[in-house]
Amino acid sequence: xxxxxxxxxxxxxxxxxxxxxxxxxxxxxSKPRPRTPQGLKQRWIGSKPMQRAxxxxxxxxxxxxLPMAYAHIIRTYVHITSPGYHIxxxxxxxxxxxxKVCIVKLEIISRHxxxxxxxxxxxxxxxxxxxxxxxxxxVLPYMAQxxxxxxxxxxxxxxxxxxxxxxxxxxxxxxxxxIEQAIAEIGRSPVLIGHSMGGAxxxxxxxxxxxPGVVLMASVPPKGTLGSMFENLxxxxxxxxxxxxxxxxxxxxxxxxxxxxxxxxxxLPDERLRKYLAxxxxxxxxxxxxxxxxxxxxxxxxxxxxxxxxGGERDTLVQEKFIRETADHYGTSAWICPEVAHVxxxxxxxxxxxxxxVKWLDERLADHC
Numbered sequence: 001x002x003x004x005x006x007x008x009x010x011x012x013x014x015x016x017x018x019x020x021x022x023x024x025x026x027x028x029x030s031k032p033r034p035r036t037p038q039g040l041k042q043r044w045i046g047s048k049p050m051q052r053a054x055x056x057x058x059x060x061x062x063x064x065x066l067p068m069a070y071a072h073i074i075r076t077y078v079h080i081t082s083p084g085y086h087i088x089x090x091x092x093x094x095x096x097x098x099x100k101v102c103i104v105k106l107e108i109i110s111r112h113x114x115x116x117x118x119x120x121x122x123x124x125x126x127x128x129x130x131x132x133x134x135x136x137x138x139v140l141p142y143m144a145q146x147x148x149x150x151x152x153x154x155x156x157x158x159x160x161x162x163x164x165x166x167x168x169x170x171x172x173x174x175x176x177x178x179i180e181q182a183i184a185e186i187g188r189s190p191v192l193i194g195h196s197m198g199g200a201x202x203x204x205x206x207x208x209x210x211x212p213g214v215v216l217m218a219s220v221p222p223k224g225t226l227g228s229m230f231e232n233l234x235x236x237x238x239x240x241x242x243x244x245x246x247x248x249x250x251x252x253x254x255x256x257x258x259x260x261x262x263x264x265x266x267x268l269p270d271e272r273l274r275k276y277l278a279x280x281x282x283x284x285x286x287x288x289x290x291x292x293x294x295x296x297x298x299x300x301x302x303x304x305x306x307x308x309x310x311g312g313e314r315d316t317l318v319q320e321k322f323i324r325e326t327a328d329h330y331g332t333s334a335w336i337c338p339e340v341a342h343v344x345x346x347x348x349x350x351x352x353x354x355x356x357x358v359k360w361l362d363e364r365l366a367d368h369c
Contacts, residue, residue: 107132107160108182109152111140117147120212120365121186124152125179127196127218127343128283128291131159134195134276139345142354148361151190153182155201157284164281171286172295175201180209191361194219196318196342197287200295206305213364215308215357218315218342221322222329226292228322236261236316265314265341267348276346306364307332310353312340 109132122143124135132152143150154160155175157167179201183190191213194202199219206214221227259277260266307330311323320336327334335356340347345354 103181104156104178105162106156106178106181106185107154108185109133109136109140109154111136111144111150113144113147113149115147116149118149118361118365119188121149121151121188121190122361123179123182123186123190123192124150125175125192125194125198125201126152126155126158127194127198128288129280130343131155131161131279131281133159133279134343134346137346138350139354142351143358146358148358151182151186153178155198158281167282168285170284172201172204172290175287176204179205191215191365193217193357195345196220197283197291200291203295211305213306213308213361215310215360216326217310217353218312218318218323218344219309219326220291220295220318221326222295223325224291224293224295228318229292231319232316260341261316263317263341263343265339265347265349272346276343308357308360309334310344310356311336312342312344312347313338314341315344317342 124132124139126132126134132154135150135152140150140152155170155178156163157170158164161178163170175197179192189209189211192202192205192211193215194200195217197220199216202214202216203219203222205211259273260268264273264276309323309327309330309332311318311320311334313320313336315323320334323336324334337344337349337353337356340349340353344350347353
């Protein structure tokens with residue numbers, strides 16, 4: 001005996017019911033679903049086979065994009081480790097005996113308060129793929145409103161600084177020289193605030209220099225980025241794909257979910273996302289490879305140098321556990337800002353980050369007013 005639903009799966013047949021038995025069986029047999037193509041499609045979309053198909057398709061896309069994203073890193077590593085690279089392939093890089101006099105034209109964006117209440121200036125150092133422009137929209141005006149003299153430097157090859165055509169040959173030592181040059185132009189020792197790769201350069205700078213304070217925002221940990229890269233490969237490979245697309249192709253290739261997952265929160269408006277991605281740029285191959293190695297080993301900062309370590313709850317590039325490892329290394333505690341991603345100062349909740357930063361600065365710099 002055929003069931004009441006057997007004809008629903010065969011469009012060529014129609015459901016025939018006896019009028020006399022329909023009332024008796026109405027409580028036992030439910031009405032069949034419509035046999036239209038739209039009804040079949042709705043039933044298929046919500047089914048488990050469809051969900052499994054989506055997961056397989058997503059995995060296939062990831063496996064295809066990962067080799068593309070990392071092929072350029074392998075080629076670059078072979079290129080920069082070849083003999084004679086420093087002499088022939090990167091003529092702008094100064095010899096070791098002349099590095100102190102290697103000066104480049106740097107872009108420094110400054111905001112001065114109307115009534116300066118703090119004598120100690122602030123110097124912001126951006127991360128990879130960016131420039132000083134990331135601080136100019138939100139952070140610098142906010143700091144000036146609270147009485148701080150705020151400066152942001154574009155590292156060589158970034159933003160409005162010279163050296164864009166020689167970017168792939170610059171390394172962390174070059175970026176440390178840029179910090180030294182920017183501080184010399186400011187004329188006073190500032191609180192050094194570094195984000196991501198800029199945090200790695202700040203950690204190298206404070207090896208040999210005394211500072212009134214250091215702030216590491218979503219910074220590369222002292223052990224390097226290798227741990228976070230493996231973490232993303234296992235749990236969030238699309239983040240690695242997004243950074244690889246930005247490094248290999250144009251920023252427009254990152255529009256959509258990969259860009260949000262790597263740098264911003266899900267609630268960032270599309271208009272702002274496109275605006276920021278349009279200004280982003282590729283990063284130095286040499287610097288990216290240097291970030292995979294340990295930045296600090298057993299070195300510890302001076303006891304009187306206060307250090308603030310900030311992380312983002314939604315950060316997929318530098319996860320919370322690596323932020324806490326950085327704080328443990330320097331003998332301090334980490335502050336994880338809720339509902340912000342990696343580029344926390346351009347995110348929708350950027351005011352929470354800057355408000356905490358101002359509060360920390362007011363407490364630590366009370367004696368320098």
